[in-house]
Amino acid sequence: MLRTRFAPSPTGRLHLGHALAAITAYDLARSHGGAFLLRFEDIDSTRVREEYYSAIEDDLRWLGLSWTGTPLRQSVRQDAYAVALSVLRETGVIYPCFCTRKDIIDEAARMTHAPHGPEGPLYPGKCRSLSQATRRTKLDAGEPFSWRLDAAAASRLTAPLTFHDLRHGTIAVDPALLGDVVLARKDIGISYHLAVVADDALQGISHVTRGEDLLPSTHVHRLLQRLLGFPEPVYLHHPLVLDETGKRLAKRHDSLSLLTLRAQGRTPADVRAMALAWGHSPPC
Numbered sequence: 001m002l003r004t005r006f007a008p009s010p011t012g013r014l015h016l017g018h019a020l021a022a023i024t025a026y027d028l029a030r031s032h033g034g035a036f037l038l039r040f041e042d043i044d045s046t047r048v049r050e051e052y053y054s055a056i057e058d059d060l061r062w063l064g065l066s067w068t069g070t071p072l073r074q075s076v077r078q079d080a081y082a083v084a085l086s087v088l089r090e091t092g093v094i095y096p097c098f099c100t101r102k103d104i105i106d107e108a109a110r111m112t113h114a115p116h117g118p119e120g121p122l123y124p125g126k127c128r129s130l131s132q133a134t135r136r137t138k139l140d141a142g143e144p145f146s147w148r149l150d151a152a153a154a155s156r157l158t159a160p161l162t163f164h165d166l167r168h169g170t171i172a173v174d175p176a177l178l179g180d181v182v183l184a185r186k187d188i189g190i191s192y193h194l195a196v197v198a199d200d201a202l203q204g205i206s207h208v209t210r211g212e213d214l215l216p217s218t219h220v221h222r223l224l225q226r227l228l229g230f231p232e233p234v235y236l237h238h239p240l241v242l243d244e245t246g247k248r249l250a251k252r253h254d255s256l257s258l259l260t261l262r263a264q265g266r267t268p269a270d271v272r273a274m275a276l277a278w279g280h281s282p283p284c
Helices: 017-030 052-063 078-091 101-110 131-140 151-158 193-204 218-226 257-261 268-276
Strands: 003-006 035-040 094-097 146-149 164-166 169-172 182-185 208-209 236-237
Touching: 003 208, 017 035, 017 052, 017 208, 017 236, 017 257, 017 268, 035 052, 052 078, 052 257, 052 268, 078 094, 078 146, 078 182, 078 193, 094 131, 146 218, 151 218, 164 218, 182 193, 182 257, 193 218, 257 268
Parallel strands: 003 035, 164 236, 208 236
Antiparallel strands: 094 146, 146 182, 164 169
16 A cells, blocks of 8 residues: 655644645545555654644644544654664664764864765764774763764665655665764754654655655665665655745744644635645656
8 A cells, every 4th residue: 555654843833835745745645545644753852842743733634634543753762763773783884973063064174175965064974984992982981972874884785776756766876975974863862864764664654755855865765774674665755835035944934834824814725725836746
């Protein structure tokens, strides 16, 4: 069965961009007799507010969307993420990084050709080359650290990979595109990258639909899926709803929140039309 999901963070009210993401996933599932699931990406407990869980569900119901089963909360999945992280550690494709944000900026500034990705400078790899003895000394001393993916080591194990996107076609995975991304850190635990691939596998998501700003992340996700033995979904990265300056919407855009649009007298049909006007997703 075709299965999609909408996975908002309960850190604010939904806006028009969220509506497009939810409608895209819902329509794809419904058009194929499949299932649409709701998931809450709530691992960042510093920003999550309990009232937003119900507020999001209320907005979705107002839009006319219904979902299969009880919404999954990432916050109850920490043990599963820890297991996945342990597998990667045993495989030798992650390493502890002790760099602060300032360390990374200073190191990149010293490099003649600092690595860059789609959204700017990448981690320069300072801790990748630390000796095991140095790492052990730092760990024993209780220095704070994050776990980073060793993209080069991972790519040597996975061999060449691709993924299929319903808008962009078949894309070859570039393991170095986002560099050695963080997979876990002390303040919020597991990162989006590791949590999302583990959750999609658990929920049997066959088609991952999300904004095209996350297209680069899919290169990392395919690596993790292969390393962890997870199935490969089909992807659909849809256009983004942008503000008047050409930037993607954020939860600070109150004028385009569903709560504001509802208060203005907009109907669910109005909001659906507004959201879909920003881009058309092709049939599967």
